[in-house]
Amino acid sequence: MSNELWFRTPAPDWFEALPIGNGHLGAKVFGRVPDERIALNLDDVWSGAGPRKLQVTDGPEVLADVRRLLLEEGDQYAATERTRALQGPLVESYQPLGDLLITSPGEAEDYRRSLDLRTGIVSVDYTRAGVRFHRESFVSTPDQVMVWTIEASEPGTIDLDLVLTSQHPVQVAGLGDTFTMVGHAPSDLTIEYRTSADPIRYEEGRGIGFGVALRAFATGGSVSVKDAGVRVRGADQLTVVLSAASTFAGWSVAPGSDPTAALREATALLDAADLDKLRERHLDDHTALYDRAELTLGTPVDLPTDERIRAVAAGGEDPDLSALIFAFGRYLLMASSRPGTQAANLQGIWNEDRRPMWASDWTNNINTQMNYWPADVTGLRECFDPFTSLMDGLAESGSETARVLYDAPGWVSHHNSDIWMASWPVGDGGDDPVWAMAATCGVWLSAHLMEHYRFHPDLEYLRDKAYPVLAGAAEFVLSMVVEDREGRLQFIPSTAPEHHFVLPSGQKASVDLTTTYDIWVLRELFGNVLQAEDALGLSSELAARIRAAGPRLPEISVAADGRMMEWPTDWQPSEPDHRHQSHLYGLYPGSEIDPARTPEWASAVRASLAVRTGGRPPGGWTSAWLIALWGRLFEPEKAAAVIRDYTSRLVSGNLLHRDGDIFQIDANFGLTAGIAELLIQSHTDVIRLLPSLPTAWADGSYRGLRARGGLTFDVSWSAGELTGATVTADQAGTFRISALGGKAVEVTLAAGQKRELTAEFGER
Incomplete structure (x- = not known):
């Protein structure tokens, strides 16, 4: 299967930059050569000066x-x-932290930019003046730092300058071998859809403070740290380590007013980092989590990701791209939600605007929930x-x-x-x-x-x-x-x-x-x-x-025409093709509706979807929900049509959801969950393997997808027929399992037992 996004050019804008993160510290890497930009975020840097009191008295x-x-x-x-x-009061807004800017002379040839999902490393490779350069960027969970490296095929050829900037009021300084930035987020901010003469307000001593610290370690050449930035000349290779912290101390208390306290915390992370083990520790952590699940569909396609997207938009089939979308959603959740961090918000952890769309908040009538749909089923x-x-x-x-x-x-x-x-x-x-x-x-x-x-x-x-x-x-x-x-x-x-x-x-x-x-x-x-x-x-x-x-x-x-009613009276909807499918909750993510057990309700859902999908094309997270709904209705071709449409219209070249100038990450997470729903369902008393397999996915396999009851499945198929199925149980129990819509078999498992099931599904 493909585990890599790659491109022939740098990112033209923030949307197309490649995301890395550890749930707390996030970054978007543009991959530019003469003027690299790495946009930074910290999960607990928001506007606001502390908890507010609800003033409603009646x-x-x-x-x-x-x-x-x-x-x-x-x-x-x-x-x-x-x-x-x-x-x-309106909610406060998630904030950008700042940018790491890296400048170096000369233009690049033979360029390649990539994100390896399995390693969590963004790479940039290029040739300049006959010298081959290789850059890497990753954010470590074990060490809580971002690492940027560059190496060259010829010694003494690395010359560059580094500086930290921010949209917020900040102070930068060179302190010994460390370049630092301190500042604070707005104490009050007007949400983007409201007008204000003074929408972004900073007050001394109020608001979440932050500190960013950076050190550069060169082999050969020289490194000098000044208040204007970091200067590197004549190096053979270079490693830059960056850390950040904030003064946020919990939702129920006002944050500390001194950003230098955050800087001390960030600097302590640099002090603790073992330079020789940073990459190894990152890889051990990242791959152990990422490798728990894998999806293979069709044959890998060795073309740049943006070119593959355009080919699908032109009518081509690329099952492996759907598998890559599935894997990308898992990667994004790993990068934006880890133990001890804030939950993934409306943009995960990546935001470049002080007044982002819908505050980049937690929107709790579908979007926050969709962020976590894929967590359990994909390991x-x-x-x-x-x-x-x-x-x-x-x-x-x-x-x-x-x-x-x-x-x-x-x-x-x-x-x-x-x-x-x-x-x-x-x-x-x-x-x-x-x-x-x-x-x-x-x-x-x-x-x-x-x-x-x-x-x-x-x-x-x-x-x-x-x-x-x-x-x-x-x-x-x-x-x-x-x-x-x-x-x-x-x-x-x-x-x-x-x-x-x-x-x-x-x-x-x-x-x-x-x-x-x-x-x-x-x-x-x-x-x-x-x-x-x-x-x-x-x-x-x-x-x-x-x-x-x-x-x-x-x-x-x-309703009289067979639709599932949305309100207690069959009112005329203001938007028959509305983006929310909330009245169909009982089918997905709920579990009361099932074509096999409640055919009347399933029929009402179909009638509702005929109206809901009969108008304007759906947006991103709406598409994700539709995939899951069609999967639960055993309508794989309709689900596959939504996946093709989404891939054609609603992604950037880097597969992040994009609808015009709107970025919401819930669609990426929802796509991963919806794809999983076509491959395994466990919401009824029967665990269904390959319940809604599209014909375009005739050949494939998956490993590590989970079912309710504490079960993990590895399944393979060819020409639409099952070729292998193995189950591993976390705990003892008896389970009913079916494959490809066939007869359910009863399987009794001991805790920790792994069992091959393929032969038991012979009769269908």
């Missing part, structure tokens, strides 16, 4: 008004507008840890939001969050409730903790991490449901995320009685709590309340 009264308007007056428009009074268990930590913060912050806004126990998280753990509806009254008023985002987020447990059955994790968060979400939901005239329990306020409906008056509204999306996630939450208690041997009063409330939730409704 939340319970507003909630009572909304309930009355819906239950008694049936006035969805007035209810929608009334929820604006629940909005708190990246550790990369899920930051999501668990994010949930801990949101649950703590959200308990105060639940109390202030709704006089409710438990915890709540709405549409947007940031490093200060905003959990309220954002907008200060000025944002549309269609996205701001999404009170079940925390419910959806919590489902991922239970899914993580299903892939990795660990009772300690379930007891200490997942269950408390699930229980808190359930406490909130049970306090929020109210009885309607028919005796059903309605969750109010409820929305179909980011989608308006049109009332007979022509007004657009978004808040209603319990939407289909909310029914799915509430039912899933209740089931998750009950399953967790069963696994933990608990029998709580909370579980008894759930058992009483669950059957009283509204039923899932199907």
